[in-house]
Amino acid sequence: MNRVIIASLLAFFTVYPQEAKRFNPNTARKVTFIIDPNYNGVAAASNGIIRYSPLWMLRNPNDIDVVTHEAFHIVQAYEGGAGPGWLTEGITDYVRYKYGVANAAGNWSLPDLKPEHSYTNSYRITGRFLAWLENNVNAKIVDSLDAALRSKAYTPETWVKLTGKTVDELWQDYTKNPKL
Numbered sequence: 001m002n003r004v005i006i007a008s009l010l011a012f013f014t015v016y017p018q019e020a021k022r023f024n025p026n027t028a029r030k031v032t033f034i035i036d037p038n039y040n041g042v043a044a045a046s047n048g049i050i051r052y053s054p055l056w057m058l059r060n061p062n063d064i065d066v067v068t069h070e071a072f073h074i075v076q077a078y079e080g081g082a083g084p085g086w087l088t089e090g091i092t093d094y095v096r097y098k099y100g101v102a103n104a105a106g107n108w109s110l111p112d113l114k115p116e117h118s119y120t121n122s123y124r125i126t127g128r129f130l131a132w133l134e135n136n137v138n139a140k141i142v143d144s145l146d147a148a149l150r151s152k153a154y155t156p157e158t159w160v161k162l163t164g165k166t167v168d169e170l171w172q173d174y175t176k177n178p179k180l
C-alpha cells in the first residue's frame with residue numbers, strides 16, 4: 001500500500017497546482033490526507049481533508065487519479081446547494097480526464113455515449129458531455145460553470161447565457177454527434 005500512497009502524493013503535487021491555477025487560485029494551501037480504515041467509501045474530500053479507504057487502495061493499486069478527483073473537490077469549494085450534485089461530480093471527472101496522471105493505467109476513461117445516458121448521470125457521463133461542449137460549443141464552458149458555482153451564481157439559465165441553449169437542448173445536440 002505504501003507504493004499507492006507515495007504515487008498518490010506525487011500525483012497530488014503534480015495535479016493540484018494545475019487545478020488551482022486554472023480554476024481557483026485561492027484554493028486551500030493546506031491539504032490533509034487521512035488513510036482511514038473505518039471509512040467505507042473510495043475516497044472523499046471536504047474542508048481541506050482527503051480521506052482514503054486503505055482497502056480500496058489495496059484492491060485498486062493503479063487507480064492513482066482518485067486523488068486528482070478528490071483534490072478538485074477542494075479546489076471547487078462550492079457551498080452546499082450551489083448547484084446540482086451531478087454537475088459538481090461531472091466537472092470533477094472532466095478534470096480527472098484532463099489532468100489525470102495515470103488514467104489509462106488505472107483503466108479509467110470516459111465511456112462512450114449510450115442511448116440510456118443522461119447528463120444527470122453525473123461523474124464520467126456528465127464529464128464526457130462537458131468535454132464535448134468544450135470542444136464543440138464553448139471552449140470556456142467548464143471554467144464558466146465552475147466560476148458560477150463557486151460564486152453561487154449558477155442557475156439553469158447559466159447554460160443559456162453561455163451557449164444560447166438549455167442544457168436539454170445541448171444534450172440533444174450531443175447525442176446526434178457525440179464524437180469528442
Ligand SMILES: [Zn+2]
Pocket residue numbers: 069073089092
Ligand atoms: Zn466526487
